[in-house]
Amino acid sequence: MDTQECVAVIGAGPAGLMAAETIAAAGLAVTMFDRMPSPGRKLLMAGRGGLNLTHSEALPAFLDRYGPARPQLEAAIAAFPPAALIGWCEALGQPTFVGSSGRVFPQGLKASPLLRAWLRRLGGMGVHLQTRRSWTGWDADGALAFADGLRIRPPATVLALGGASWPRLGSNGAWTGLLPGIDIRPLRPANCGFRIAWSAPFGRFAGTPLKRIALSFGGRTVRGEAMVTAAGIEGGAVYALSAALRDAIAATGPVVATIDLRPDLDAAALARRLAGPRGSASLSTFLRKAAGLAPVGIGLVQEALHAGALPDLPTLIKAVPLRLLEPAPIARAISSAGGIALDELDTHWMLRRRPGVFAAGEMLDWEAPTGGYLLQACFSTGAAAGRGVLEWLKAGQE
Numbered sequence: 074m075d076t077q078e079c080v081a082v083i084g085a086g087p088a089g090l091m092a093a094e095t096i097a098a099a100g101l102a103v104t105m106f107d108r109m110p111s112p113g114r115k116l117l118m119a120g121r122g123g124l125n126l127t128h129s130e131a132l133p134a135f136l137d138r139y140g141p142a143r144p145q146l147e148a149a150i151a152a153f154p155p156a157a158l159i160g161w162c163e164a165l166g167q168p169t170f171v172g173s174s175g176r177v178f179p180q181g182l183k184a185s186p187l188l189r190a191w192l193r194r195l196g197g198m199g200v201h202l203q204t205r206r207s208w209t210g211w212d213a214d215g216a217l218a219f220a221d222g223l224r225i226r227p228p229a230t231v232l233a234l235g236g237a238s239w240p241r242l243g244s245n246g247a248w249t250g251l252l253p254g255i256d257i258r259p260l261r262p263a264n265c266g267f268r269i270a271w272s273a274p275f276g277r278f279a280g281t282p283l284k285r286i287a288l289s290f291g292g293r294t295v296r297g298e299a300m301v302t303a304a305g306i307e308g309g310a311v312y313a314l315s316a317a318l319r320d321a322i323a324a325t326g327p328v329v330a331t332i333d334l335r336p337d338l339d340a341a342a343l344a345r346r347l348a349g350p351r352g353s354a355s356l357s358t359f360l361r362k363a364a365g366l367a368p369v370g371i372g373l374v375q376e377a378l379h380a381g382a383l384p385d386l387p388t389l390i391k392a393v394p395l396r397l398l399e400p401a402p403i404a405r406a407i408s409s410a411g412g413i414a415l416d417e418l419d420t421h422w423m424l425r426r427r428p429g430v431f432a433a434g435e436m437l438d439w440e441a442p443t444g445g446y447l448l449q450a451c452f453s454t455g456a457a458a459g460r461g462v463l464e465w466l467k468a469g470q471e
């Protein structure tokens with residue numbers, strides 16, 4: 074079929090692929106375009122971490138993870154909820170399991186077999202994929218324009234161009250300049266690390282994990298792990314608080330978070346352990362033996378002491394301060410906040426100011442923590458935008 078007559082889906086990540094599948098399943102012809110040489114690169118990257126597809130918690134709690142975007146996302150996620158995503162994954166020959174934290178993964182803990190099976194199925198449905206096609210907006214005649222000169226006038230278009238994290242995987246956020254007149258909130262790092270001005274001696278801990286810690290900020294405490302980087306800190310516990318940390322820094326400048334280096338030991342037990350005589354032991358040896366701290370934890374205590382903290386060791390170990398200067402660059406973040414304001418879309422995920430153009434996935438202004446919430450919302454909004462296209466085309470015919 075002529076590309077001109079096919080519905081165009083631009084962006085072949087999870088959201089775009091799901092939109093294409095929904096439209097093709099209704100018997101319509103679909104062409105997908107992606108600027109990269111192959112589709113789903115970020116999905117494949119997510120697979121390196123085990124591919125946390127979704128989460129098994131009850132839907133009301135699940136939906137709360139989307140914070141202020143919940144009202145708009147709710148219908149899309151209810152229509153294609155975690156159970157449907159799990160069923161979809163299993164139908165592609167990838168059984169899933171629920172991890173100890175409630176997170177859902179494919180048993181193979183990889184994205185590549187899932188993506189391969191999915192692309193095969195889409196090909197069988199007649200979905201045509203054109204790679205190395207970079208969308209550049211609309212030309213003066215209202216046709217979709219691509220960098221290589223291609224111009225098309227599809228009956229409907231789905232944009233699923235992603236956010237701006239890990240731009241080398243394809244989603245570079247350049248689309249924010251291609252939608253004049255549409256309210257687009259600045260793309261900001263989400264689930265991101267933070268910059269800290271470590272002392273030169275502490276720099277040797279770059280790449281060292283901080284295991285079994287609890288990170289606190291703004292009245293919230295998250296247990297987990299973090300990773301010291303040359304420029305600061307990243308990792309699961311940091312990501313979990315990153316939205317609050319990022320917004321506080323944006324509002325008032327650098328903030329102080331605290332790390333409990335021994336969350337399993339209460340302050341009194343720790344104080345008893347540290348009450349014994351230190352003798353001729355160095356501070357490092359004393360902290361290692363009496364408090365069971367790893368070298369990186371000892372390093373953090375020493376950083377705090379050098380910065381002028383009171384030498385109250387039990388208190389420091391339970392709440393060693395970290396001065397976070399700014400979020401790490403968006404290119405290193407797991408995801409992006411910001412994007413097309415949700416009230417620019419009607420309930421069918423169509424841009425109110427661009428009839429016939431739908432949008433889905435991470436390019437929309439919502440954010441969520443890690444735990445499978447990101448992919449779930451991308452799949453669900455992709456499916457919803459696909460249904461929106463079908464309804465809009467049907468209404469046009471009628």
Ligand SMILES: Cc1cc2nc3c(=O)[nH]c(=O)nc-3n(C[C@H](O)[C@H](O)[C@H](O)COP(=O)(O)OP(=O)(O)OC[C@H]3O[C@@H](n4cnc5c(N)ncnc54)[C@H](O)[C@@H]3O)c2cc1C
Nearest residue numbers: 084086087088108119125208235243244434435445447448
């Ligand atoms: C390291 C890492 C690990 C992750 N792990 C998980 C996880 O375990 N669980 C989870 O839920 N989420 C995870 N995520 C997040 C998740 O991968 C993303 O939220 C999801 O891929 C976004 O889907 P999307 O379809 O909206 O956009 P993307 O997957 O970013 O796809 C957008 C596509 O649009 C294309 N594109 C962009 N601009 C243009 C243009 N102008 N013309 C043509 N094509 C264009 C891009 O090339 C890209 O292929 C992870 C992310 C990263 C970086």
